[in-house]
Amino acid sequence: MPKLIFRLFLSFVLFVSVFIFIQQHLKPDSFGKYGHYRANAIDDNKMRTSYFKSENKCKECHQDIYDLKDNDVHYGVRCESCHSPKINASVECKEMPPKVEGTLKFCGQCHAMNLGRLKKGVPQLDFKEHKQGQNCIECHNPHAPWELKEN
Amino acid sequence: MEEHYQHLYEALSQVDGYIYPNEIDLHWGLMIVLYPYITGLVAGAFILASLERVFNIKALKPTYGLALLTALAFLFVATLPLVSHLQHPLRSYEIFMTPNPTSAMAIFGFVYLWYLMVVLLLEIWFDYRRDFVIWSKTSTGFKKLFYKVITLGINETDEKSAKLDDKLGYYITVLGIPSAFLLHGYVGFIFGSIKANPWWSTVLMPVIFLFSAMVSGIALVMVVYMVVCWVRKVKIDMLCLDTIAKYLFYILIIDFTLESLDQIHRLYEAEESFDIIKVLVGGKLNITLIYIQVILGTLIPLSVIGFFQIYKPAEKIRKFAYFFIGIIVLIGVFFMRWNVVIGGQLFSKSLSGFTSFNAVYSGMEGYLMAAVWLILPLFILTFLLWLMPPWKKVTSHE
Amino acid sequence: MGTKRKLENRRKFFQTSATLIGGTLMYSLIKPFEAIAETKEKDTEDDKANLPLWGMGVDLESCIGCGKCVEACKIENDVPKEPFYFRTWVEQYTVKNDGEVKIESPNGGIGGLKQSVPDEDIFKSFMVPKLCNHCTKAPCVQACPVGATFISPDGVVLVDETYCIGCSYCIQACPYGARYMNPITKVADKCTFCYHRITKGLQPACVEVCPTDARIFGNLKDKKSDLVKFLQKNPTQVLKPHLNTHSRVFYNGLSSEVK
Numbered sequence: 046m047p048k049l050i051f052r053l054f055l056s057f058v059l060f061v062s063v064f065i066f067i068q069q070h071l072k073p074d075s076f077g078k079y080g081h082y083r084a085n086a087i088d089d090n091k092m093r094t095s096y097f098k099s100e101n102k103c104k105e106c107h108q109d110i111y112d113l114k115d116n117d118v119h120y121g122v123r124c125e126s127c128h129s130p131k132i133n134a135s136v137e138c139k140e141m142p143p144k145v146e147g148t149l150k151f152c153g154q155c156h157a158m159n160l161g162r163l164k165k166g167v168p169q170l171d172f173k174e175h176k177q178g179q180n181c182i183e184c185h186n187p188h189a190p191w192e193l194k195e196n
Numbered sequence: 197m198e199e200h201y202q203h204l205y206e207a208l209s210q211v212d213g214y215i216y217p218n219e220i221d222l223h224w225g226l227m228i229v230l231y232p233y234i235t236g237l238v239a240g241a242f243i244l245a246s247l248e249r250v251f252n253i254k255a256l257k258p259t260y261g262l263a264l265l266t267a268l269a270f271l272f273v274a275t276l277p278l279v280s281h282l283q284h285p286l287r288s289y290e291i292f293m294t295p296n297p298t299s300a301m302a303i304f305g306f307v308y309l310w311y312l313m314v315v316l317l318l319e320i321w322f323d324y325r326r327d328f329v330i331w332s333k334t335s336t337g338f339k340k341l342f343y344k345v346i347t348l349g350i351n352e353t354d355e356k357s358a359k360l361d362d363k364l365g366y367y368i369t370v371l372g373i374p375s376a377f378l379l380h381g382y383v384g385f386i387f388g389s390i391k392a393n394p395w396w397s398t399v400l401m402p403v404i405f406l407f408s409a410m411v412s413g414i415a416l417v418m419v420v421y422m423v424v425c426w427v428r429k430v431k432i433d434m435l436c437l438d439t440i441a442k443y444l445f446y447i448l449i450i451d452f453t454l455e456s457l458d459q460i461h462r463l464y465e466a467e468e469s470f471d472i473i474k475v476l477v478g479g480k481l482n483i484t485l486i487y488i489q490v491i492l493g494t495l496i497p498l499s500v501i502g503f504f505q506i507y508k509p510a511e512k513i514r515k516f517a518y519f520f521i522g523i524i525v526l527i528g529v530f531f532m533r534w535n536v537v538i539g540g541q542l543f544s545k546s547l548s549g550f551t552s553f554n555a556v557y558s559g560m561e562g563y564l565m566a567a568v569w570l571i572l573p574l575f576i577l578t579f580l581l582w583l584m585p586p587w588k589k590v591t592s593h594e
Numbered sequence: 595m596g597t598k599r600k601l602e603n604r605r606k607f608f609q610t611s612a613t614l615i616g617g618t619l620m621y622s623l624i625k626p627f628e629a630i631a632e633t634k635e636k637d638t639e640d641d642k643a644n645l646p647l648w649g650m651g652v653d654l655e656s657c658i659g660c661g662k663c664v665e666a667c668k669i670e671n672d673v674p675k676e677p678f679y680f681r682t683w684v685e686q687y688t689v690k691n692d693g694e695v696k697i698e699s700p701n702g703g704i705g706g707l708k709q710s711v712p713d714e715d716i717f718k719s720f721m722v723p724k725l726c727n728h729c730t731k732a733p734c735v736q737a738c739p740v741g742a743t744f745i746s747p748d749g750v751v752l753v754d755e756t757y758c759i760g761c762s763y764c765i766q767a768c769p770y771g772a773r774y775m776n777p778i779t780k781v782a783d784k785c786t787f788c789y790h791r792i793t794k795g796l797q798p799a800c801v802e803v804c805p806t807d808a809r810i811f812g813n814l815k816d817k818k819s820d821l822v823k824f825l826q827k828n829p830t831q832v833l834k835p836h837l838n839t840h841s842r843v844f845y846n847g848l849s850s851e852v853k
Contacts, residue, residue: 049350049364050364052348071289071293073294076294080745081296081298081741081744082743082754082757086744086754086756086757087746089755089756090752090789091790093671095791095796096669097669097802097803099802100802121806123803125802126802126803126805129662129669129803153706154660154661154662155658155660155662157708159658159708159719160688160713160718161686161720162659162721166806197777201678204678214698216724216770216771217677217678217680217683217699217701217702217771218679218680218773223765223766224766282759282761283758283759283760283775283781284758284781287740287758287759290742291739291740291759293740294740294741295740296738296739296740298736299737299739299763301737302739302740391733391837392767392768393766545771546771548695
């Protein structure tokens with residue numbers, strides 16, 4: 046084989062070997078275990094911090110409110126639906142209690158009139174007519190909405 | 197960051213119809229328009245060179261070395277727009293380490309390396325090798341060092357080695373033609389395989405990209421040849437120039453046919469995406485597609501060169517015409533890439549609305565960056581032409 | 595004599611270097627296959643059968659477009675608050691009497707969707723929550739050049755944030771517009787079914803807060819789950835079925851106007 050071709054071929058083989066060698070070293074360890082990805086990424090995704098605790102956690106301290114809610118029309122609405130957390134789930138919510146204001150705007154998020162709201166069970170109100178200017182919680186207990194407050 | 201959000205709020209206010217909320221920002225911008233453009237120039241210039249080497253069109257001989265060096269100059273720059281675009285450019289080595297076998301984009305690294313090293317560099321080396329040996333004896337300084345090193349210690353200039361160089365160079369060029377097709381075809385496939393985007397998803401996309409690449413490459417070599425001759429104050433070989441224009445004409449016909457076929461097919465079938473695409477072409481893409489890409493970039497060059505095939509006017513007129521045609525073809529093909537990349541992102545995948553492209557001047561995706569990536573290869577080409585002038589070659593292949 | 599030894603030495607040199615290089619090459623070629631040969635037999639068969647296959651059902655007859663799911667998702671997953679990045683959002687469709695379909699999703703539906711067309715012009719109107727469909731044949735996973743996005747063994751399409759190079763190819767490939775480029779982490783991002791929650795037995799945040807139970811999350815392999823019961827009871831559809839993505843988000847009451 047002429048010197049020329051031999052040398053070129055040799056350099057090509059050398060290059061490919063070095064390339065494969067580097068590739069094996071730079072490829073992350075867990076790569077390829079379950080598929081063409083870094084298997085440890087599954088654990089990375091599991092490790093995120095949570096903010097929402099879920100209702101069972103609320104029940105630990107607020108069982109009374111839960112029972113009240115359970116007996117009225119908001120039984121299907123979980124606590125954090127209205128009380129969205131302000132802090133990390135590993136921190137006690139006493140640090141920053143998820144207080145909400147029962148304003149027309151807040152409750153209107155679910156209860157404002159909208160022809161697109163098909164579900165019959167959710168009362169829809171025209172807030173221009175229904176008690177305009179007041180806040181919902183002045184008459185309604187948010188955890189037991191049909192228990193109206195006496196004025 | 198604030199500036200970025202400012203642009204997005206602006207775009208939000210300009211939304212026409214309904215777009216999915218995540219679609220406000222165009223994810224592929226100017227840099228992704230540039231990348232196919234530059235690799236297209238490379239593939240096209242190489243095909244022109246191979247017309248002479250493999251298909252023995254002797255009239256093209258004056259541009260053989262020039263075409264190869266042009267291809268090389270642009271190939272060096274080809275990856276840079278991509279690196280500008282990536283959000284994590286330092287992780288780009290991952291494409292070489294763990295390329296996903298199902299992803300068209302993953303081929304990029306290997307096709308690029310293969311084409312650069314095995315095809316282009318080797319072919320140039322085989323063609324210039326004996327000249328390097330001869331030049332290393334007569335030059336001084338940097339050039340002498342470069343020539344000595346590049347010969348890799350093989351100093352034969354006899355008849356036998358010449359024949360071997362020729363044979364090997366020929367085989368490499370033959371190998372290079374499908375490699376050039378792959379280099380640019382896979383870019384077309386990157387777009388053509390996205391079923392989510394009806395403007396991109398067509399079987400013809402790789403072929404259209406390929407032929408428009410050949411058009412742009414040939415036009416580029418034509419313009420570069422004229423400029424180089426003018427700088428060197430030598431007479432232009434009119435037979436060569438006429439032949440380049442002739443092949444530009446032929447390939448432009450094929451390219452135009454393919455692109456028209458794609459549009460006619462869309463028009464005829466008028467399936468789900470047609471309504472929004474019709475509005476797109478008539479509205480936001482109207483100027484860049486109909487006027488610049490089709491009329492300026494395709495129809496005018498076709499008519500002029502076509503006319504020349506029937507009646508050849510005086511040399512001076514032809515020279516001026518070719519130069520003008522070369523420039524507008526290059527502009528036209530740039531806008532073809534623009535219309536595909538940007539156009540495909542202007543309308544929503546909900547097929548119900550449009551977002552807008554907000555031009556930026558500075559930053560990694562701006563016009564300035566694009567200008568740099570387009571001008572840099574010309575500087576590299578000048579350097580290569582100083583280092584390895586094709587017109588100073590003493591030897592040549594069969 | 596001298597030349598013969600020179601040739602001898604030269605030949606020996608080439609032989610040894612060729613062996614060394616050949617050996618390295620052989621070793622490097624075998625090493626990747628080693629990894630595959632080892633693990634494949636041990637874990638896969640057993641574990642796969644025990645793993646859940648996650649999916650979601652969306653009941654369009656129940657969704658009231660309150661937007662609480664969108665808000666909760668943004669809080670739970672640190673999604674930037676600007677109106678350009680959503681892991682989930684709710685669309686409001688208003689079909690007018692003249693046949694025109696108006697689709698809107700201002701800020702993804704956060705704050706609740708408001709009626710924007712007068713009553714008398716409305717033919718019908720409904721709300722459609724959207725999210726990543728966690729397709730079994732995900733085009734985004736197919737497109738990723740480096741393997742930074744993938745389907746986990748339990749069927750959730752996830753992103754490897756330390757590996758993504760930010761090329762946005764997956765965002766282009768998703769037919770549902772579910773992905774976005776996170777401006778802070780500069781990697782592709784999307785709904786993960788709250789993977790960090792579901793692997794601890796909790797519900798995704800959007801399911802947790804939905805007041806009308808319009809979102810039903812569960813294990814498709816568990817015949818007793820709410821999700822499977824939902825699928826059995828209702829005629830469900832997926833979005834863009836003609837693209838054959840094998841989406842695992844099933845809609846009940848999907849009207850033909852939905853894009």
